[in-house]
Amino acid sequence: MPSGATIVWFRLDLRLTDNPALTAAVQRGAPIIPVFIWAPEEEHPWAPGAASRWWLHHSLAALDADLRTRGSRLVLRRGPSLETLRTLMRETGADVVFWNRRYEPALIARDKQIKASLPAESFNSALLVEPWEMKTYRVFTPFWRAVLARGIRVDRTPPAPTRLPAPATWPSSLPLDALELLPKIDWAAGLRAAWKPGEAGAQEQLRRFLKSAVLEYTANRNRPDLPATSRLSPHLHFGEIGPRQIWAAVAPKADASGWGYLRQLGWREFAHHLLYHFPHTTDRPLRPEFEQFPWQTDPDRLRAWQRGRTGYPLVDAGMRELWTTGWMHNRVRMVVASFLVKDLLIPWQEGARWFWDTLVDADLANNTLGWQWTAGCGADAAPYFRIFNPTSQAEKFDPNSDYIRRWVPEAGTPAYPAPIVNHDEARRRALQAFEKLPRATTEDTE
Numbered sequence: 497m498p499s500g501a502t503i504v505w506f507r508l509d510l511r512l513t514d515n516p517a518l519t520a521a522v523q524r525g526a527p528i529i530p531v532f533i534w535a536p537e538e539e540h541p542w543a544p545g546a547a548s549r550w551w552l553h554h555s556l557a558a559l560d561a562d563l564r565t566r567g568s569r570l571v572l573r574r575g576p577s578l579e580t581l582r583t584l585m586r587e588t589g590a591d592v593v594f595w596n597r598r599y600e601p602a603l604i605a606r607d608k609q610i611k612a613s614l615p616a617e618s619f620n621s622a623l624l625v626e627p628w629e630m631k632t633y634r635v636f637t638p639f640w641r642a643v644l645a646r647g648i649r650v651d652r653t654p655p656a657p658t659r660l661p662a663p664a665t666w667p668s669s670l671p672l673d674a675l676e677l678l679p680k681i682d683w684a685a686g687l688r689a690a691w692k693p694g695e696a697g698a699q700e701q702l703r704r705f706l707k708s709a710v711l712e713y714t715a716n717r718n719r720p721d722l723p724a725t726s727r728l729s730p731h732l733h734f735g736e737i738g739p740r741q742i743w744a745a746v747a748p749k750a751d752a753s754g755w756g757y758l759r760q761l762g763w764r765e766f767a768h769h770l771l772y773h774f775p776h777t778t779d780r781p782l783r784p785e786f787e788q789f790p791w792q793t794d795p796d797r798l799r800a801w802q803r804g805r806t807g808y809p810l811v812d813a814g815m816r817e818l819w820t821t822g823w824m825h826n827r828v829r830m831v832v833a834s835f836l837v838k839d840l841l842i843p844w845q846e847g848a849r850w851f852w853d854t855l856v857d858a859d860l861a862n863n864t865l866g867w868q869w870t871a872g873c874g875a876d877a878a879p880y881f882r883i884f885n886p887t888s889q890a891e892k893f894d895p896n897s898d899y900i901r902r903w904v905p906e907a908g909t910p911a912y913p914a915p916i917v918n919h920d921e922a923r924r925r926a927l928q929a930f931e932k933l934p935r936a937t938t939e940d941t942e
């Protein structure tokens with residue numbers, strides 16, 4: 497029997513089922529002190545954006561409620577993390593800290609330092625495969641083949657504990673509002689209408705998807721007008737559900753469509769693999785020749801893009817969906833991102849920043865991959881000459897214009913702005929700019 501309590505430091509693993517750090521704490525048998533530490537400066541320059549903070553607030557509230565039904569609670573503190581953990585250990589007599597790993601470069605460095613300073617153990621709640629367990633890949637298909645060949649073990653998805661051993665006295669906790677995660681001016685009505693943050697919300701979303709959409713996933717996943725995808729991305733980002741749980745629910749009964757869905761989880765794994773092996777790619781292109789690209793500064797056009805007033809209905813529909821709900825369909829993300837970097841020649845980093853602040857699923861690994869892929873400067877990227885035509889993409893993937901009508905009801909009327917660029921001319925301009933780049937200095941290889 498251990499002598500001291502166990503601190504379980506919650507981070508992006510805001511759930512009680514299939515939570516390896518929590519399971520290990522329960523197995524240890526000592527009182528458990530669940531804690532969340534708000535220390536956004538430690539994530540600099542990628543501290544959570546406004547939409548993420550909104551989600552986090554509600555997810556922490558849900559986690560606390562879930563813990564309370566098990567005789568426990570969530571202790572909230574402000575950072576710095578190391579000093580806060582040290583203080584908590586002193587206050588509670590805890591002799592070890594357990595946590596589940598994060599993969600952002602700044603946090604890997606911080607966690608290493610904490611591990612060197614305190615008795616601590618870390619676990620994997622977020623990935624099917626740890627990035628360092630594989631050799632380094634720059635192309636998705638061989639990466640995914642190797643992951644599948646290795647085998648994905650989902651036999652370790654323990655249920656939520658029914659009771660958590662509590663300490664004799666609880667250490668003090670800040671009230672949730674003291675973290676000031678919610679916006680001062682309430683702009684979040686659209687987010688509230690669209691989402692239910694927390695573990696129960698994640699499970700509901702998974703059930704909804706498994707009931708029918710998964711069967712048509714491959715056929716419909718590119719249709720923004722249909723509820724065809726799982727919408728689990730924010731829940732996955734905050735760790736309200738883990739990929740092993742999704743795998744365990746989908747894989748045993750998967751047909752071709754189910755496997756198509758699981759392959760998307762593979763892209764999430766690949767994104768984390770790349771972030772781990774190429775940490776500079778959050779801000780700089782993986783392909784160094786793109787450092788020379790003649791990007792343009794154009795605040796007016798950037799603003800028109802951000803506000804959904806480009807005069808291209810599919811682009812504007814996506815940007816307004818993002819602004820209102822904190823989420824955008826993947827096909828439309830590709831179209832709006834291509835429009836920004838290729839039609840407007842605005843640096844992909846500007847787009848990544850805007851997404852970072854407005855997406856509820858803003859995720860450093862997935863967002864970096866998505867933007868570098870679209871800009872053509874990342875691993876396994878779309879070739880530079882693949883420039884999405886926003887008009888034909890709309891005809892193909894929103895065939896009845898339902899999606900556009902929903903978000904841009906004034907499209908086709910005099911109230912709607914004229915296009916801010918002519919796509920055919922912009923396309924030619926982009927191709928000329930790309931052709932002037934020095935020859936590739938890196939090749940896609942395994």
Ligand SMILES: Cc1cc2nc3c(=O)[nH]c(=O)nc-3n(C[C@H](O)[C@H](O)[C@H](O)COP(=O)(O)OP(=O)(O)OC[C@H]3O[C@@H](n4cnc5c(N)ncnc54)[C@H](O)[C@@H]3O)c2cc1C
Nearest residue numbers: 725726727728729760763764826829857858859862863866
């Ligand atoms: C420019 C750009 C930026 C993006 N930024 C983000 C981001 O910040 N956070 C984020 O989670 N996703 C991002 N994506 C990937 C993708 O658009 C979303 O994961 C997806 O739209 C989420 O919806 P869903 O949960 O219904 O996906 P589903 O189709 O149901 O897929 C299931 C899960 O697989 C993962 N996934 C699916 N597609 C991708 C992908 N292309 N790359 C990585 N993971 C994927 C997600 O975790 C998703 O929840 C970005 C894509 C682009 C093109």
